[in-house]
Amino acid sequence: MDFVVQDEYAELQRNITDYIERELRPLEAELDPEKDDVPIELRDKVRRRSAEFGFYAADFPEDLGGSGLPQLGMVLLREAAARTGCRLAGFTVYGPEGPTGVLLAGTDEQKKKYLTPLITAEKSMCFALTEPDAGSDAQNIKTTAVKDGDSWVLNGTKHFITNGKHADFALVFAVTDKELKGSGGITAFIVESSTPGFEVGRGQIGMLEGEGQFELIFRNCRVSEDQILGGPENLGMGFYAAMQFLAMGRLSIAAMCNGIADYCVKLGIDYAKERQAFGRPIGKNQYVQGHIVDSLVELKASKLITYECADKYDHGDAVIQESSMAKLYSTEMVNRVVDRMIQVHGGMGWMRELPLERIYRLVRIFTLVEGTSEIQKYIIAKSVGL
Amino acid sequence: MNIVVCVKHIPDPNLPAEMDGKTLKREGVQGVMDPGDEFGVEAGLQIKERLATGDGESGEGEVTLVSMGPAAAMEAVRRGLSMGADKGVLVSDDVLKGSDALATAKVLSAAIQKNGAFDLVIAGVESTDGYTGTLPGTLAEFLGVPHVSTVKEIVSADGGTLKVNRQTADGYHVVEVGLPAVISVTAGVNEPRYASFKGIMAAKKKPVEQLSLSDLDLSGDDVAVKQEVTELSKAEEREGGEIIEDDGSAAAKIADFLKEAKVI
Numbered sequence: 001m002d003f004v005v006q007d008e009y010a011e012l013q014r015n016i017t018d019y020i021e022r023e024l025r026p027l028e029a030e031l032d033p034e035k036d037d038v039p040i041e042l043r044d045k046v047r048r049r050s051a052e053f054g055f056y057a058a059d060f061p062e063d064l065g066g067s068g069l070p071q072l073g074m075v076l077l078r079e080a081a082a083r084t085g086c087r088l089a090g091f092t093v094y095g096p097e098g099p100t101g102v103l104l105a106g107t108d109e110q111k112k113k114y115l116t117p118l119i120t121a122e123k124s125m126c127f128a129l130t131e132p133d134a135g136s137d138a139q140n141i142k143t144t145a146v147k148d149g150d151s152w153v154l155n156g157t158k159h160f161i162t163n164g165k166h167a168d169f170a171l172v173f174a175v176t177d178k179e180l181k182g183s184g185g186i187t188a189f190i191v192e193s194s195t196p197g198f199e200v201g202r203g204q205i206g207m208l209e210g211e212g213q214f215e216l217i218f219r220n221c222r223v224s225e226d227q228i229l230g231g232p233e234n235l236g237m238g239f240y241a242a243m244q245f246l247a248m249g250r251l252s253i254a255a256m257c258n259g260i261a262d263y264c265v266k267l268g269i270d271y272a273k274e275r276q277a278f279g280r281p282i283g284k285n286q287y288v289q290g291h292i293v294d295s296l297v298e299l300k301a302s303k304l305i306t307y308e309c310a311d312k313y314d315h316g317d318a319v320i321q322e323s324s325m326a327k328l329y330s331t332e333m334v335n336r337v338v339d340r341m342i343q344v345h346g347g348m349g350w351m352r353e354l355p356l357e358r359i360y361r362l363v364r365i366f367t368l369v370e371g372t373s374e375i376q377k378y379i380i381a382k383s384v385g386l
Numbered sequence: 387m388n389i390v391v392c393v394k395h396i397p398d399p400n401l402p403a404e405m406d407g408k409t410l411k412r413e414g415v416q417g418v419m420d421p422g423d424e425f426g427v428e429a430g431l432q433i434k435e436r437l438a439t440g441d442g443e444s445g446e447g448e449v450t451l452v453s454m455g456p457a458a459a460m461e462a463v464r465r466g467l468s469m470g471a472d473k474g475v476l477v478s479d480d481v482l483k484g485s486d487a488l489a490t491a492k493v494l495s496a497a498i499q500k501n502g503a504f505d506l507v508i509a510g511v512e513s514t515d516g517y518t519g520t521l522p523g524t525l526a527e528f529l530g531v532p533h534v535s536t537v538k539e540i541v542s543a544d545g546g547t548l549k550v551n552r553q554t555a556d557g558y559h560v561v562e563v564g565l566p567a568v569i570s571v572t573a574g575v576n577e578p579r580y581a582s583f584k585g586i587m588a589a590k591k592k593p594v595e596q597l598s599l600s601d602l603d604l605s606g607d608d609v610a611v612k613q614e615v616t617e618l619s620k621a622e623e624r625e626g627g628e629i630i631e632d633d634g635s636a637a638a639k640i641a642d643f644l645k646e647a648k649v650i
Contacts, residue, residue, distance in 0.1 A: 008586045011468065015580040054582025067583040 009073045013080035016055050016092060020081060023049065024088040031087060034352045036209040036361075038087065040166055044121070046091040047098070051121035055081075057094050059248070061104075064111055065119040071248065072310040075255040079303070082259025085267075085355060090256070097124040097163035101245030102171060102188065107231045114169060114190055126167035128158040128191075128216050129242070135160075136375050138173075139182035139239070143218060145174035145189060150225055152176075154189065154218040157201070164214030165200050167193055171229065172218065173238050180236060188229035188238030197221030207361040247309070247319045249370045250327035254306040257334035257366055260359060261299045264334075267356065268292055268341040271348075282344070291340040299337060302330045321383035328376035331366035338363050387437055387447040387543065387565075389430040390498050392509040392525070393423040393466050395459035399514045408615040409484050410515055412456060419462035422510030424578035425571050427451070427466045430508050432576060433543045448472040450501055454482060454493050460594065467589035468581030474594035475501055481599055481606045487518040489609035494521075495528035496602040501595075506548065507568040511536055522570035533568045534561050538575055 005013075024046060031038065050056040059074040060066025069077070074093075081089040099118035106115065117123040134140040143156025154174050164170070169192045177185030191198055201215030225232045229241055269292055272283030282288050309322035342349035342356050349356050367373045397403060397415045404411040430449040437447070451466040451474040453459050463474040477497050482489070498504060507529065512519035526533030538558060539551040552559040553572055563569075581589070599609065628643075630636045644650045 008583065008590075011465070011581065011586050012583055019580045053580045054584060055580070058583050062584065069583040073583060 005076060006073075009076045012058075012069075012073060012077055015053075016077055016080050017084060019050075019053060019055070020084045020086050020089050020092060024086050024092070028087050036358060038091075038210070040211070042088070043091050044124070046088050047094075047121035047124075050092040051119070055092050056121050057099050057119040060099055060115070060119045065116045070310075070314040071251055072307060072314055075251055075306055075310040078252060078255035079259040079262070082256045083262040085260075085263035087355075093252075094118075094121075095162075095252075096127055097167070100125070100127060100171065101248040102127075102229070102241050105188075105230050105234070105237075105241035105244065106190070109226075110190060110229065110231075117168075123168040124163055124166055126161050126163045126170045126214075126216070128161050128164070128170040128172040130158060130160045132157065132159050136372055139186070141173060141175060141186065143172065143174040144178075145176050145187060147176075147225075148222070151222050152187075152189065152225060152228070154191065154197070154221040154223065156218050158216040158218075159201075160204060160213045161216050162213050164216050165203065165211065169193055170198070170216060172216075173242070174218075176236055182239045184236040186239045187235050188241055189223055190227045190229060191218075191221060191223055195221055195223060207364055208358070246371070247313055247323040250323040250376075251306065251310055251313070253366055253370050254302070254309075254323075254326040254330035257330040257363065258299065258303050258306055260363060261295070261302070261330075261334045261337040264338050264341040264356065264359060265292065265295050265299060267354075268295070268344040271345055275346075288344055291344050295337040295340050298333045302326075302333045305329055321380055324371070324376040324379040324383075327370060328373050328380070331363075332373060334363045334366065387433065387505045388503060389433060389447065389449045390501065390504050390507045391423070391426045391430040391449060391451050391466065391471065392494055392507065392521070393427065393451050393453045393462050394420040394510075394513050394515075395453065395455045395462035396420045396513060396515040403515075405618070408618055413458065417458050417461060419465040420510060420514050422512065422514055422573060423462070423466070424469075425573055425575050426508040426510050427469050427471060428576045428578040429537075429540055429571050430506075431470045431579070433506070433540060437543065447505070450475065450504075452494055452497050452501065453477070454485070454490055454497070456483070463594055464589055465581065467592045467594070468585045469579055470581075470585060471592075473592055475597060476594055477597045477599070477602065479599040482609060484611060485609060486611050486613045487516065487520045488524060488612055491521050491524035491528055492609060493599070493602065493604065495525055496604055497597060498525075498529065500597070500602060505546075505565045506543070507531075507566070509568065509570045511570045511572050522568055526568035529566070529568065531566045531568055532563050533570075534563050535570050537569045537571045540571075540575065 047056060054067050058067040058069035058077060059071060062068045078093050081092045099115055103115040118125055129138055131141050133142060145152045145154045154172060169190055172189045172191045173186055174189060175185055176187040197219045198221050199217040201217050203211055203214055205212045228234055229238060272288050272292060273281050275282045306326045309319050309326045312322055313319045338360050342360060345356060348354055395417050397410060397412060398418045401416055404415055434447060434449050449471040451463050451471050453463050454477040457478055460476055463476050467474055475497050477493050498507060509522040522535060523533050534550055534552055536553040537550045538553040541549040541551060546565050547562055548565055548567060549562045552561050630639050
């Protein structure tokens with residue numbers, strides 16, 4: 001067991017930090033500090049620039065335009081980006097709008113046509129699984145795809161779809177066999193947004209202002225069978241394809257939470273040293289120290305769980321239990337940490353002048369997406385035979 | 387075209403400087419490639435890439451990094467290799483500790499000549515630690531080639547001629563220089579790239595020749611320090627600005643201030 005960050009990963013962390021500080025800080029300064037919105041054009045500019053330098057989707061294979069960075073390196077890269085606290089840092093590495101590991105289950109042609117432009121950030125996508133009546137219980141989706149000649153006709157409604165409005169295409173999960181459901185009855189289709197019958201519904205605003213998520217409505221949306229992820233022979237395998245790459249998604253959230261917590265704890269420590277009350281820095285008070293110390297310990301634990309999971313993944317382990325643990329712990333941890341750091345800042349912590357208030361709202365989503373905390377606990381319990 | 391880029395490993399300029407007597411402490415402190423040298427490396431890479439894809443001349447040739455410094459300076463060389471340079475030369479010798487700019491130029495010139503034929507040597511305008519700004523000119527003298535200083539744009543590089551725009555106080559000079567030559571580049575010359583994971587991994591396999599003074603047929607006498615820092619003092623703290631309370635006349639007062647400063 002080696003707890004030293006490899007030189008190449010440390011260098012990569014320095015490089016992305018330099019890049020964010022030099023190129024993105026000036027752009028961040030142009031944003032309204034009291035608003036949550038980041039214009040989509042700016043998001044895409046940052047994505048493309050970050051892809052140019054090989055940060056954006058570094059963990060994807062080299063032959064598809066990535067750098068072949070192992071997950072441990074990707075986790076450290078994401079953490080370093082988030083640690084800067086820069087509001088644009090989140091776009092330097094891909095999120096739900098970018099390449100998904102699930103597309104690696106595509107045919108060579110699909111990977112070239114759809115995955116590579118995502119890796120280079122020339123295009124964006126959306127992952128269309130969740131429906132109004134099927135969130136955690138994703139097997140219960142109602143969207144259907146019915147075969148008609150050589151094509152498939154999709155009908156149904158998806159919601160909470162991040163990037164739904166801007167995506168060049170959607171990866172749509174639809175029932176192709178009602179009896180089989182998740183065990184061979186759900187198929188993943190690549191549906192280009194220009195396809196007739198592909199409609200963007202209402203925008204759904206969350207705790208952060210801005211565009212939020214979108215409804216997607218499919219009305220007799222006809223696609224050829226070549227649009228089945230992995231080709232026609234992968235009919236009914238959509239769910240398996242999605243399951244295979246869950247660890248990547250969970251690790252990416254964990255890494256981001258660790259970086260955000262790092263940033264917030266630093267703000268807390270700096271403030272505790274500087275803010276005077278009753279004639280001395282508030283950091284001399286044990287109650288304030290407690291908030292910081294508890295956060296430091298939990299953050300360290302969270303990082304170690306995340307790194308271990310990533311390292312095991314790189315060594316070929318399926319990390320089903322580990323990735324759920326990392327996702328569960330890191331997302332709950334960052335919520336506690338941000339809450340405490342607001343407490344350390346007192347009334348200032350609540351003000352929009354400081355970033356903590358926005359981060360408090362931002363991190364609330366992490367225990368909900370990519371499997372809620374409750375689902376992660378269910379997976380962990382199942383992994384020990386319960 | 388064979389391009390040599392001089393790179394220097396310096397104590398991280400974002401951290402408070404630590405002194406070792408009257409010189410900067412260089413060992414045991416966090417170091418980085420001089421940020422000014424990143425522009426030099428980028429310029430070298432861009433010229434090479436332009437020739438590889440562009441008009442006329444073939445893209446053959448290499449970008450070689452040359453550095454002098456303690457063993458830790460390898461980090462700066464590696465960074466340049468990660469960015470895309472082809473190989474490196476690091477001159478490291480205990481005798482060189484505390485060298486002045488003249489000795490550094492002598493050593494770098496010997497290392498460049500030992501490396502083989504070159505068409506262009508690129509350096510930053512000045513280092514971010516010593517700030518003498520004398521090295522590129524001195525190096526050109528030792529190499530016996532022309533020197534174009536403060537290059538803000540590389541217009542073209544082909545057919546044995548380099549065309550550049552050279553920053554001046556009022557604008558810029560358009561300069562054509564026959565190669566081989568030495569140029570020093572400003573921070574505005576380009577936007578240096580950041581090394582990707584691919585670049586970092588590739589750099590591990592690139593050759594770096596490590597040389598001592600004797601490998602360059604130089605002796606301690608050749609590089610003896612000819613200058614001495616006799617006194618060090620802290621830079622004066624900046625004075626606080628004047629605050630004008632707006633009683634209705636603030637705009638006029640600011641306009642007067644700007645006029646006095648000859649800004650308007």
